[in-house]
Amino acid sequence: MTVIAVRKDPQRLTLTVEAEFDASVERIWQLWADPRKLERWWGPPTYPATFTKHDLAPGGRIEYYMTGAAGDQPHGYWDVLEVEPPRRILLRGGIANADGTPNTDTPISTIRVGIEEVAQGRTRMSIENVFPSTEAMEQVLAMGTDEGQSQAVSQIDDILAEEAIQS
Amino acid sequence: MQIAPPDFDRVFAAFADHTRRDIVRRAISAEEGVLELASHYPMSFAAVQKHVAVLERAGLITKQRIGRRRVVRTNLEALLVARRLLDQYEELWRARIDRMDELIAETAGAIDTVETKAKKR
Numbered sequence: 001m002t003v004i005a006v007r008k009d010p011q012r013l014t015l016t017v018e019a020e021f022d023a024s025v026e027r028i029w030q031l032w033a034d035p036r037k038l039e040r041w042w043g044p045p046t047y048p049a050t051f052t053k054h055d056l057a058p059g060g061r062i063e064y065y066m067t068g069a070a071g072d073q074p075h076g077y078w079d080v081l082e083v084e085p086p087r088r089i090l091l092r093g094g095i096a097n098a099d100g101t102p103n104t105d106t107p108i109s110t111i112r113v114g115i116e117e118v119a120q121g122r123t124r125m126s127i128e129n130v131f132p133s134t135e136a137m138e139q140v141l142a143m144g145t146d147e148g149q150s151q152a153v154s155q156i157d158d159i160l161a162e163e164a165i166q167s
Numbered sequence: 168m169q170i171a172p173p174d175f176d177r178v179f180a181a182f183a184d185h186t187r188r189d190i191v192r193r194a195i196s197a198e199e200g201v202l203e204l205a206s207h208y209p210m211s212f213a214a215v216q217k218h219v220a221v222l223e224r225a226g227l228i229t230k231q232r233i234g235r236r237r238v239v240r241t242n243l244e245a246l247l248v249a250r251r252l253l254d255q256y257e258e259l260w261r262a263r264i265d266r267m268d269e270l271i272a273e274t275a276g277a278i279d280t281v282e283t284k285a286k287k288r
Contacts, residue, residue, distance in 0.1 A: 002268050007255055010249040011188050017260045023271045031267050041266035137252040
């Protein structure tokens with residue numbers, strides 16, 4: 001099991017995922033620091049990501065787009081708020097226009113990455129996502145999945161159709 | 168039960184405050200009115216009333232009449248929407264981590280080769 005913990009807080013719209021890898025801290029860091037590695041895992045094979053800018057330094061900018069089977073190319077960006085190689089990254093970003101500039105009409109979310117050695121050759125990575133709104137989550141989910149948006153909408157329909165919820 | 172689609176911007180704004188998040192938690196059991204809720208917080212009744220109004224406009228709580236009382240009840244559907252979206256987002260990250268794992272396994276061989284070569288020099 002690579003993913004060792006998942007925490008979800010619907011009230012704070014926060015998702016935290018922790019994973020462990022049999023690899024050094026430096027190699028896990030490179031998954032984020034090397035854009036050619038980053039684009040190997042960011043998007044699914046059906047929606048590969050291409051990073052056109054990757055300045056992983058405080059105040060730097062990361063820009064990318066994804067390419068769907070139909071030729072659609074949603075763009076995204078991250079502003080690099082904090083970086084402490086090879087252990088910590090704080091990014092804030094969202095949807096971008098075709099020229100890479102942030103789409104200011106769309107919400108902004110943050111990703112906090114922590115990387116630490118837990119044993120010799122074993123590294124834990126934690127990723128915390130904070131969303132400003134459920135709408136922001138829907139937009140992110142819609143990127144890179146063919147049916148993301150319609151799924152989200154139909155789920156809301158399902159929920160609204162349900163009777164009083166016991167939880 | 169009244170069910171209105173949540174207004175996302177309002178939901179976010181409503182959740183941006185600690186007292187309001189606490190009211191939402193307390194109102195899940197739907198036992199207290201605004202007056203009882205107000206007793207939990209070191210602020211005026213009017214201030215709590217304002218928080219309740221913000222939550223009500225966001226569709227996160229409703230006021231419900233039980234006998235002669237009006238209790239504040241959390242609209243769990245609104246929370247559930249967020250919950251479902253978080254579930255989807257979890258799947259997205261799990262898939263990414265699987266791909267990271269594959270990448271690590273794939274590059275392990277390459278790094279070993281480089282290191283072996285370096286040692287031979």
